[in-house]
Amino acid sequence: MIITIIAGARPNFMKIAPIIEAIQKKQSEGVNIHYQLVHTGQHYDKNLSASFFEDLNIPLPDLNLNVKSGTQAEQTAAIMIGFEKVLADNATDLVMVVGDVTSTMACTIVAKKAGIRVAHIEAGIRSGDLSMPEEINRIVTDSLTDYFFTTTPQASKTLEHLGASTDHIFFVGNVMIDTLRKHEGRFKQHELWQRLQLEPQKYIVMTLHRPSNVDEESQLTALITQLTALAKNYPIIFPVHPRTKKLLEGLSLNFENLHYVAPLGYLEFNYLVKHAFAVLTDSGGITEETTVMHVPCITLRNSTERPETCTLGTNVLVGNNSDKITNAFEKLVSGDWPKGTIPELWDGQAAERIINHLVEIYKL
Missing domain, CATH: 3.40.50.2000 (Glycogen Phosphorylase B;)
Incomplete structure (x- = not known):
């Protein structure tokens, strides 16, 4: 199985790091699972992109679309054109998108038009505010997604209410917290x-x-x-x-x-x-x-x-x-601020749950 992982903006990098590590762990156990990492280049400032690969020990991308700046429409179009070529030239079984940035939506559309299944990490979250570009990205992405991996039970319920199959919704926790927990001792x-x-x-x-x-x-x-x-x-x-x-x-x-x-x-x-x-x-x-x-x-x-x-x-x-x-x-x-508690399954193991589900789905 080959998974094409999409990263486009700063938040994506924090989320793909533990997923790549979980894939590598399965590979070491002899599971036939592989990935190729596509960086769309949506964020191009060194401290918004390149340094994250260094800080989080993420392998360099296999492909970089080098999209850079532009309006919402310009970025979306450039990502779609570039990613369409990637899929034409590189075999894949699944496209994995994370979060809610322009790259998430654009690559989802291209994958589905190419007949390739999509897994959405952080599916089902909603603000209810359509003035936010991210909200539109979430709605479009989830309307096309095949496998939904959610951070909270509420996100799973949102997807159920929208008609998504419960068999394809997986409450796994928060991959960004996986990264936080792993690297907390390395903060500098x-x-x-x-x-x-x-x-x-x-x-x-x-x-x-x-x-x-x-x-x-x-x-x-x-x-x-x-x-x-x-x-x-x-x-x-x-x-x-x-x-x-x-x-x-x-x-x-x-x-x-x-x-x-x-x-x-x-x-x-x-x-x-x-x-x-x-x-x-x-x-x-x-x-x-x-x-x-x-x-x-x-x-x-x-x-x-x-x-x-x-x-x-x-x-x-x-x-x-x-x-x-x-x-x-x-x-x-x-001093009257709420102390707060940590949401369920925000425990540093979300990425492993995601990959375990995919191994089971694809019977690897």
């Missing part, structure tokens, strides 16, 4: 730790990249101004996503406690998160990591496709509502 300080004289639980980490937060100058200005004011006693470390950097270059948002840094590698970024007083983010994946590491997380979004991080974990949604942001900070500094 970035040079900025010493340069800024940071101390555990005495600084805040912030990431912003959603269009609702960063695509409009007045909104981004108001948001950063309020956050830096509320966090006045804490340095804010802000690794700047390429999308956000373009807008920031035209603004003069300079505050004494705000420190802009280039995108960080996986090990360095998660060292900062693990030891932070809190995290401010509009990322879905980071809310999962903060939940597992029991770090308070204020999410600058109105909806989430990961509700378990709020109901069970350490995450609170505030959108860009000024009053909600203020209230969240008041709870944070007063």
Whole structure:
């Protein structure tokens, strides 16, 4: 059996690492299972892609589509054209896509039109917000997927309600937490730790990249101004996503406690998160990591496709509502933040469950 694994953006790399390791383990046991890794090139900043292969010990991709930047339509089209050629030239039994980025949707469409089965890792999650490109990617991908691997029972129920066969839905846990658990002992300080004289639980980490937060100058200005004011006693470390950097270059948002840094590698970024007083983010994946590491997380979004991080974990949604942001900070500094628990099967074994299911399905 040959599995073609798709990676296109930073979150994908964290998810494919344990899957590749689980495949290699089966190979060592004599199972006839193989993979080829296709990097679409959707993220091309070194710290958003290449460094992740180094940090997570992922073998270099077998093929790279080198798509790079563009509009949603331009990226989708370029990925589809490139991946169609890959499938024409390379035999495969299954295409595996992860998450909800443009590459996930585009490669799913191409695979199904070529008559190849698709397995979706992180299937069934929904935010209910169609203004998010990722939500559209999820809906399209799950409408075509053959095998659904879910992170929570709720995601499995969502798929059942949409008519997916229960025989093809597998609740396996969260592969991103597999990676977190494996590498937690390898997290390392970035040079900025010493340069800024940071101390555990005495600084805040912030990431912003959603269009609702960063695509409009007045909104981004108001948001950063309020956050830096509320966090006045804490340095804010802000690794700047390429999308956000373009807008920031035209603004003069300079505050004494705000420190802009280039995108960080996986090990360095998660060292900062693990030891932070809190995290401010509009990322879905980071809310999962903060939940597992029991770090308070204020999410600058109105909806989430990961509700378990709020109901069970350490995450609170505030959108860009000024009053909600203020209230969240008041709870944070007063010590009244929920401690949180870890969701079921977020135990570091999800990838092994996925590959075990595929071995059984394909009777390897």
